[in-house]
Amino acid sequence: MDIDHWSSVADDFIEAASASVKGQVRTHVLHQHLMDHLPGPPAAILDVGGGAGHQAIPLARAGFDVTLLDSSATMLGQAERRLASEPGDVRNRVRLLQAEGEQAQEATNGQRFSAVLCHGVLMYLEDPAALVSSLCECVSPGGLVSVMALNARTLAILPALRRRWQDALVAFDAETEDGVLGVRTRADTVEGMSELLRRHDVQPVAWYGVWLFADWMPLPGVTADEVTQLAAVELEASRRDPYRQLSRVFHLVGRRVSSGHPPGSHPRPVRSPRR
Numbered sequence: 001m002d003i004d005h006w007s008s009v010a011d012d013f014i015e016a017a018s019a020s021v022k023g024q025v026r027t028h029v030l031h032q033h034l035m036d037h038l039p040g041p042p043a044a045i046l047d048v049g050g051g052a053g054h055q056a057i058p059l060a061r062a063g064f065d066v067t068l069l070d071s072s073a074t075m076l077g078q079a080e081r082r083l084a085s086e087p088g089d090v091r092n093r094v095r096l097l098q099a100e101g102e103q104a105q106e107a108t109n110g111q112r113f114s115a116v117l118c119h120g121v122l123m124y125l126e127d128p129a130a131l132v133s134s135l136c137e138c139v140s141p142g143g144l145v146s147v148m149a150l151n152a153r154t155l156a157i158l159p160a161l162r163r164r165w166q167d168a169l170v171a172f173d174a175e176t177e178d179g180v181l182g183v184r185t186r187a188d189t190v191e192g193m194s195e196l197l198r199r200h201d202v203q204p205v206a207w208y209g210v211w212l213f214a215d216w217m218p219l220p221g222v223t224a225d226e227v228t229q230l231a232a233v234e235l236e237a238s239r240r241d242p243y244r245q246l247s248r249v250f251h252l253v254g255r256r257v258s259s260g261h262p263p264g265s266h267p268r269p270v271r272s273p274r275r
């Protein structure tokens with residue numbers, strides 16, 4: 001999707017990502033996963049396709065130095081607006097950068113980051129290879145790459161729950177769908193994305209589900225207290241089989257092989273889920 005298209009869906013995305021229960025749950029669940037893997041603040045984090053800063057701002061609040069890179073001036077404007085209501089120290093920890101993620105290294109002058117995030121972006125690209133390569137280039141040895149992508153294994157659930165039976169039948173073997181922003185989105189598998197990371201010396205260390213209950217059920221009139229409880233349930237589901245496998249999107253984290261480990265001799269297996 002090009003820059004102009006993002007300007008036309010920016011408001012819908014802000015609504016979906018922050019105002020909605022789904023958005024709040026997602027930010028919470030991803031933030032908790034990241035805190036399990038990130039080094040302590042003020043480690044430098046690059047958020048590629050960081051949009052309006054829904055993940056970047058909580059990380060800056062936690063003390064991390066965040067570079068939010070995005071190709072859309074409209075989305076960066078939204079991030080700037082949201083940052084304006086943050087305290088000065090949080091604002092000062094976020095740098096906004098307009099660039100294509102595929103050119104992130106040049107745009108950041110070759111800086112290597114302790115973590116590179118790319119959440120909810122790959123699904124809008126026909127081929128994720130160039131962007132994944134760029135993410136892996138920008139991370140320092142031993143650093144973290146964090147990717148959130150649409151789960152190709154669960155595309156039949158949403159049409160089935162909406163009683164669109166023919167669509168559901170087709171979705172079992174589909175690789176794309178019409179996403180919530182009215183844009184065609186492409187799905188990935190954990191295995192396929194893991195393989196792509198390995199090709200760039202990033203060893204997958206853990207994967208999680210994101211959105212199980214919050215995605216499938218309507219939640220009108222939910223209170224703030226219920227959102228907190230729902231987020232706690234979603235976090236547990238995100239870490240366990242079989243729940244994580246049924247989630248709408250997946251969150252995969254990998255670690256760049258440090259110079260001591262030649263590619264292909266990575267010692268750490270993907271973390272087993274809790275039961």
Ligand SMILES: C[S@@+](CC[C@H](N)C(=O)[O-])C[C@H]1O[C@@H](n2cnc3c(N)ncnc32)[C@H](O)[C@@H]1O
Nearest residue numbers: 006049050051054070071072075100101119120
């Ligand atoms: C759905 S939003 C996700 C925003 C944010 N990562 C989040 O999770 O809240 C997708 C963002 O990716 C950006 N984007 C899409 N393709 C990109 C690319 N090739 N390089 C940089 N940003 C891109 C869009 O401008 C948009 O802000």
